[in-house]
Amino acid sequence: MIYRESGQFKTTYAADQAMLPILQDKIFVLAVIALAVALPFLVSNYVIQALLLPFLIYSLAAIGLNILVGYCGQISLGTGGFMAVGAFAAWNILTRMPEMPILVGFVLGALCASGAGVLFGLPALRIKGFYLAVTTLAAQFFLVWLLQRPFFVDYSATGVISAQEIQLLGWTVDSGIDKYLFALAVVVIMALVAKNLVRSSTGRKWMAIRDMDVAAEIIGIRPMMTKLKAFAVSSFFVGLAGILWAYLYLGQLEANAFDIYTSFDVLFMVIIGGLGSILGSFLGAAFVVLVPIFLNIVPGWLGLPLDTAMVSYIEVFTFGALIIFFLIVEPHGLARLWTIAKQKLRLWPFPY
């Protein structure tokens, strides 16, 4: 089996443990980032706001959920709820303390989401699988209900609560391009953080709990601490995604934007993209964001315009079929297909 490029021998463990040990991968990632920075200048504002921004923010949420589900083997249907906590906490903190730098407010908001994640993760210490899913589902509904209480936001005055404008170091984030670049910076940094975590002792503990919790405990891993850390970190990412959703995408605070369908969408991204893969989180997010658009456009090209109801049926059907496919055939999702393609490419044109 070949897992290294020929000619690139690792002479130190440091080199082998680098985040991207293979040169081609490094070049590829840098090229993708360069393209991502250039992209908003090449496409219309509509594409940025309706496609690229949701893709980035969903990617962040998917990374967060993947840490919990794909790396630590727990389950959560409360993603939407934790996103809402992040957004509402950040808004409340920034409203009540207007002097606070906005980034600090965002971090504190995400930390509140972390706290909520730990709180609703507590049952995971006793229960697994289906029962845990139900508990987190309850969290979803409870949190969205709670955040609409007047203590957190008072809709009575205007009916709409706008998010504060993002300003840092004299840069006002207001145009589509600004918003996109801001989101891109956050997502790239957080993806690096996630990658660091999963390749460190923290990540190995999560995976040990996922693969066999009994054996994990016997080699000295404390199951409670490890699971709660996964809930905390996961919800931090998810909360941050919620903040970006409110501040960049919606521009306003709206609890119902974080409904149960958001939770399912993010879960679909994780499953389709690949459980236990950071790259997969991006692929899954791209897929879930693009498919509906694809379904809207392609039949038109083919001269078979479908009505919107039909499109949404096809959408639901496609996701359902894909999820069953990936869960049964390829739990490592699109990310795994990508790895296989890469391995083929390495051997190409000599397949032996």
Next chain:
Amino acid sequence: MAAQPQESAGAARAGESLLKVEDVQLSFGGVHALRNVSFEIRRRQIFSIIGPNGAGKSSMLNCINGFYQPSAGTITYKGEPRKQMRPYQAASQGIARTFQNIALFTGMSTLDNIMTGRHLKAQSTLVENALWIGRARREEMAHRHFCEEIIDFLEIQQHRKTPVGTLPYGLQKRVELGRALAAEPELLLLDEPMAGMNLEEKQDMARFILDVNDQYGMTIALIEHDMAVVMDLSDRIVVLDHGEKIGEGTPDEVSSDPRVIEAYLGTQQEEEA
């Protein structure tokens, strides 16, 4: 026959008491898995627990590393009698083990499994790991170095990055030993490390066990059904049958004890005949 020890195991090199089991009892509903079992393991010993199927051998190891709580009796480890304890606490006191049915982290590579076994030595915090600063980077290198030595020792270099689930059975047993060794335990519990192996694999495993004991002075508690291996490796043997201790002593003493022959060696010969 299966193993060729490089050095005849002598009781003389045994050191002070490491683990003392006194009158330990364990029952599951009506089944008495252990009844008043007592023995003592000394430092640097290879101590074997033998007995027919269902004798309570695995249950004994499970009590030692906190997986089961004995219903009566005391276990004294490093001079301290201990109360209720969780397996992770036993691990942090220096007790590592392998399982009768392999319990590896199947989604992870050989290297990652062994690195996970080393986590008790990792001090870096979540934040350090997230930002890959401070101890995170330094420790990762140091641990990688240590784990590579284990990989060399166990001769599994070419399987370093292979997901362990795809490895053949004999190699999985080796990786599991590697994961236990990574913790640098003081007491290593091995539950049938050679079960299901062919002669050659058994010889390799016996060599590893002897080397670990010899070079690192690690104390080993071993469960094994292959009598030739047990007689060759052990400094001391305790024999269990139906949860009771029916014999204890050096390999020579045990193999000539009529009760042991009747209860264990006899039945095995019948089965083989």
